[in-house]
Amino acid sequence: MNIEQIYKDSNALLTGHFKLSSGNHSRNYLQSAKVLEDPKTAKLLADALALQIKASGIEIDAVCSPALGGLIAGFALATALDVRFIFAERVDGEMSIRRGFEVKAGEKYLVCEDIITTGGSALEAAKQIELAGGIIVGYAALANRGFCVRDGVEGTPKANCKLPANVPLFALEDFTFEMYAPEDCPMCKEGSVAYKPGSRGN
Secondary structure: OOHHHHHHHOOOEEEEEEEOOOOOEEEEEEOHHHHHOOHHHHHHHHHHHHHHHHHHOOOOOEEEEEOOOOHHHHHHHHHHHOOEEEEEEEEOOEEEOOOOOOOOOOOEEEEEEEEEOOOHHHHHHHHHHHHOOOEEEEEEEEEEOOOOOOOOOOOOOOOOOOOOOOOOEEEEEEOOOOEEOHHHOHHHHOOOOOEOOOOOOO
């Protein structure tokens, strides 16, 4: 399965001048919402990701996703794994589990995003699960931006990867894009203005 081609075919691998959540700039941006708007594609990707996770042999009771970006990917993955799905959301800037969702002591959770960059939001959701007595057995995403190392791929996590090294990360593909600090951005020097897409930007 060519994940990069699926993103391109869905107009989800964008080219331009983008401001990332980190504040850095890039010529490329992954917009997974465009991939996931087609239920057949969402199921195809979730099924492929579920096969990876099942092959690892880890036991999972439920999937939790940080809102908003991880909701569709997480629900599709939970469906493929045939487990319960819940989500965490920000309340006054802090990640929280609400809406009557119950985390039982000892339950094994997989935290799923659409894209893992540094893993910050996934880690915040994981901490809420752990505070409620749940156990984090893995992280998952359709795409990995290359800061963290996914299961089955050799490498060293970058300094800004926030996910714990002793918990596996499952993803379908690595996407590594060149990034620039705003003061060093060649597009800015050419007079271009950075656009911030994504759930936190618009």
